[in-house]
Amino acid sequence: MKNRLKVLRAERDWSQADLAERLSVSRQTINAIETEKYDPSLPLALKMGRLFDQCVEKIFLDTEQ
Amino acid sequence: MVERMVAEVLKNSKHVIDDAMEAVGQTKRVYGARLLVRGLLWGAVYVAARWLLESPIESRAARIGIALLPTPFMAWYLWTWFKGMSRMDELQRRIELEALAFAFPVSLVFLATLGLLDVAIALNPDDFSLRHTWLMLPMLYYMGLWKAQRRYQ
Numbered sequence: 001m002k003n004r005l006k007v008l009r010a011e012r013d014w015s016q017a018d019l020a021e022r023l024s025v026s027r028q029t030i031n032a033i034e035t036e037k038y039d040p041s042l043p044l045a046l047k048m049g050r051l052f053d054q055c056v057e058k059i060f061l062d063t064e065q
Numbered sequence: 066m067v068e069r070m071v072a073e074v075l076k077n078s079k080h081v082i083d084d085a086m087e088a089v090g091q092t093k094r095v096y097g098a099r100l101l102v103r104g105l106l107w108g109a110v111y112v113a114a115r116w117l118l119e120s121p122i123e124s125r126a127a128r129i130g131i132a133l134l135p136t137p138f139m140a141w142y143l144w145t146w147f148k149g150m151s152r153m154d155e156l157q158r159r160i161e162l163e164a165l166a167f168a169f170p171v172s173l174v175f176l177a178t179l180g181l182l183d184v185a186i187a188l189n190p191d192d193f194s195l196r197h198t199w200l201m202l203p204m205l206y207y208m209g210l211w212k213a214q215r216r217y218q
Contacts, residue, residue, distance in 0.1 A: 025154040032217040
């Protein structure tokens with residue numbers, strides 16, 4: 001699923017490792033989400049929303065709509 | 066053309082090495098040294114048991130005891146691996162599940178086929194007994210793990 005994670009991360013000058021640590025996941029997970037190889041679970045998506053202070057729909061783009 | 070092929074092979078080899086290093090790094094993060102130490106311990110006890118069983122020990126009870134000696138160490142190692150899964154994040158757990166989802170059915174096919182071949186042509190027990198074929202199961206798991214890791218990179 002398309003997402004703006006890389007953009008949001010870059011705005012805060014965070015590396016993938018920094019973001020992974022803040023979300024308590026591995027860097028591999030962040031990379032897989034950013035490269036659209038993996039869609040996060042709902043709890044993780046909501047955690048991202050809280051971290052970036054944005055709703056999930058603004059981070060993950062539903063291209064089917 | 067040959068140079069391009071060589072470059073391609075080297076590039077793919079680098080991917081394989083990078084993947085292996087990433088996997089080792091993640092294993093260290095999840096398990097620390099525990100898994101390695103318990104794995105080595107089990108390996109050492111297994112090798113010792115195999116060596117002892119090659120020697121002429123008459124007592125059947127003693128031979129059974131030696132054969133069963135590595136079992137608790139293997140169980141301890143596998144329990145460590147299983148407990149570590151609770152410390153993995155969601156993608157790592159999915160990768161483990163996909164590895165097992167690959168390894169289990171392929172193992173079934175392998176063992177079922179081997180069983181029938183043994184009935185058909187009486188396979189050489191020095192090459193195809195249980196003490197050899199069980200090694201295919203962890204190999205298939207690691208193949209599945211590599212396949213799943215690559216999928217999410």
